Amino acid sequence: MAMDCERFDKVTIELLYEELDELSAAAARRHLHHCTRCQGIWNKLRATKDIAIVPQVEPPADLFESIIEAERRAESALPLPERFSRLVSVIAGYAMRPQLAMAALLLLMIGSSLLFVRQDPTGRDQVSVTELGAPRSAPAEAGVRAAPVVVEGEGAPAGPAAEAESHPLAPEPKTTYSEAMAAYHEGRYAEAERLFGEVAAQGGEKAGSAALHEGHAARNGSGCQRAARLYDAVAEHFTGTTLAEEASWHAASCYQALGELGRARAHYVALEGSPAFRDRAAAALTAVDEALENARGMPRADTAVASAQAEPAPPSNQSPSDAAVAAAPVAKTTTAAPAAPAAAAPAKGAGRTEVQAGGTKTAPSP
Amino acid sequence: MTGGLTEPADEMLMVRYRRGDRAAFAEIVRRYQTPLYTFSLRYLRDKDRARDVTQEAFLRVVRRAEEFKHESRFSTWVFAITRNLCIDELRKGRHRNHASLDASSGESAPLMDRVSSAEAGPERRALGAELQDGITRAIAGLPDDQREVFLLRQLGGVPFADIAKITDTPENTVKSRMRYALERLQKELSEFEEYARALR
Numbered sequence: 001m002a003m004d005c006e007r008f009d010k011v012t013i014e015l016l017y018e019e020l021d022e023l024s025a026a027a028a029r030r031h032l033h034h035c036t037r038c039q040g041i042w043n044k045l046r047a048t049k050d051i052a053i054v055p056q057v058e059p060p061a062d063l064f065e066s067i068i069e070a071e072r073r074a075e076s077a078l079p080l081p082e083r084f085s086r087l088v089s090v091i092a093g094y095a096m097r098p099q100l101a102m103a104a105l106l107l108l109m110i111g112s113s114l115l116f117v118r119q120d121p122t123g124r125d126q127v128s129v130t131e132l133g134a135p136r137s138a139p140a141e142a143g144v145r146a147a148p149v150v151v152e153g154e155g156a157p158a159g160p161a162a163e164a165e166s167h168p169l170a171p172e173p174k175t176t177y178s179e180a181m182a183a184y185h186e187g188r189y190a191e192a193e194r195l196f197g198e199v200a201a202q203g204g205e206k207a208g209s210a211a212l213h214e215g216h217a218a219r220n221g222s223g224c225q226r227a228a229r230l231y232d233a234v235a236e237h238f239t240g241t242t243l244a245e246e247a248s249w250h251a252a253s254c255y256q257a258l259g260e261l262g263r264a265r266a267h268y269v270a271l272e273g274s275p276a277f278r279d280r281a282a283a284a285l286t287a288v289d290e291a292l293e294n295a296r297g298m299p300r301a302d303t304a305v306a307s308a309q310a311e312p313a314p315p316s317n318q319s320p321s322d323a324a325v326a327a328a329p330v331a332k333t334t335t336a337a338p339a340a341p342a343a344a345a346p347a348k349g350a351g352r353t354e355v356q357a358g359g360t361k362t363a364p365s366p
Numbered sequence: 367m368t369g370g371l372t373e374p375a376d377e378m379l380m381v382r383y384r385r386g387d388r389a390a391f392a393e394i395v396r397r398y399q400t401p402l403y404t405f406s407l408r409y410l411r412d413k414d415r416a417r418d419v420t421q422e423a424f425l426r427v428v429r430r431a432e433e434f435k436h437e438s439r440f441s442t443w444v445f446a447i448t449r450n451l452c453i454d455e456l457r458k459g460r461h462r463n464h465a466s467l468d469a470s471s472g473e474s475a476p477l478m479d480r481v482s483s484a485e486a487g488p489e490r491r492a493l494g495a496e497l498q499d500g501i502t503r504a505i506a507g508l509p510d511d512q513r514e515v516f517l518l519r520q521l522g523g524v525p526f527a528d529i530a531k532i533t534d535t536p537e538n539t540v541k542s543r544m545r546y547a548l549e550r551l552q553k554e555l556s557e558f559e560e561y562a563r564a565l566r
Binding site: 045 | 388400407408413424425497502505525544
């Protein structure tokens with residue numbers, strides 16, 4: 001705001017004693033810069049302020065002692081309640097010292113930690129999983145979970161190791177599918193993956209969808225490396241269902257993105273048998289084959305044959321979701337194509353798959 | 367007067383004193399006894415009464431320590447106490463035969479020998495007794511209301527808004543009084559203008 005002489009006169013004293021706000025002070029100084037009338041007034045007032053410093057007069061030498069003595073007498077003459085309140089203040093002052101406060105905080109933390117820590121540290125994270133169908137398992141790479149899992153087979157005899165490890169746990173609140181989905185839609189993928197895994201492990205009608213979404217969450221949160229294994233596991237566990245085909249499609253997509261074209265191809269080949277995915281799978285297969293051909297730098301007709309045969313899954317000892325959706329198939333490459341990645345069995349992992357550069361034949365399951 | 371970077375602030379000393387630290391009170395007295403005594407002396411123009419008022423002001427601090435709520439600066443609070451005591455002292459109307467600071471040159475001379483200017487630098491301290499005498503006379507010649515505002519602001523560093531509260535006067539009036547005081551001092555001290563200009 002522009003300042004004129006009248007306004008400057010009003011703020012001169014505040015400017016002189018530095019009590020004017022910054023904006024007004026700047027405006028006043030700008031005015032001073034070009035107004036000779038105000039400059040004259042300002043210079044005289046400032047000179048007077050500088051020179052008119054009140055000479056300090058030393059008090060009598062005994063004044064200090066007199067004051068201290070008077071203070072001592074006044075303190076002792078204070079009424080009892082006031083003296084008591086000051087004593088309380090003194091004690092409180094000591095009690096509130098930082099060292100004491102820190103010590104109290106430390107004791108509180110130790111006490112609370114003792115209260116909340118359970119006797120069996122492993123029991124807290126254990127999850128009981130009821131698996132429907134034949135127990136199958138996948139290698140540990142299909143998913144990593146810190147918590148040990150006890151798999152209790154239903155409809156098929158559980159392995160002795162699983163039986164030995166399984167024991168009743170204290171009931172914990174079940175994670176709901178909607179909670180997991182909410183976390184997923186809000187972009188909290190790590191949490192969503194964990195929650196979907198828990199829902200899948202609980203079983204029930206949402207288990208399959210939860211397992212598939214666990215893969216989606218893993219893909220969005222951690223990437224295809226992790227998600228592909230989860231998709232594989234879903235495709236394997238829910239073999240013959242639309243869910244398995246969808247999982248297989250996503251697994252193929254992931255493997256393709258990872259450059260593991262052999263695995264991707266195996267999934268696409270399997271999906272060619274699905275009415276829902278046939279066309280898309282064929283198109284994807286063409287693209288994969290072209291990529292393989294380019295990678296090899298040789299005609300498709302001359303490519304070697306890579307066949308893979310799924311092996312029975314090893315005993316389960318993995319994460320909740322992994323256990324819930326059983327295991328991903330383990331592919332064994334019998335004849336590896338030059339420069340081609342080891343081919344993995346797709347969702348229908350029990351079948352025998354032959355992967356060729358120019359085409360794939362899927363043998364029926366024995 | 368308030369603590370420097372390494373010294374505790376006045377307000378912190380008051381907190382410590384209220385918790386029973388009497389050394390904190392002693393530090394407050396060391397910081398404020400000279401400006402409060404100077405203020406009282408300029409206000410009352412009487413050494414003994416100035417001494418009594420200064421001591422009483424610190425005793426009020428002791429008695430009212432619990433009342434200090436940190437809503438204002440300690441300096442404002444203690445200067446307000448001192449100013450009120452000075453007014454009470456003036457109202458008593460007792461005229462003792464004490465030596466007046468500016469009554470005559472014969473009495474003021476030994477007092478002025480003790481005059482020091484702690485706020486000023488070496489050049490300022492080199493100012494002769496003539497200038498200090500002139501300043502003292504000029505301040506003494508100010509009207510009471512202007513001298514009060516001038517002393518509170520120059521000596522106590524009390525902001526104008528706080529002076530307005532202490533004196534129960536509109537803030538703009540306080541600023542006007544300060545300006546009139548400066549203009550009056552300007553005339554009285556015009557003979558020292560060259561001296562002041564040389565110092566800048």
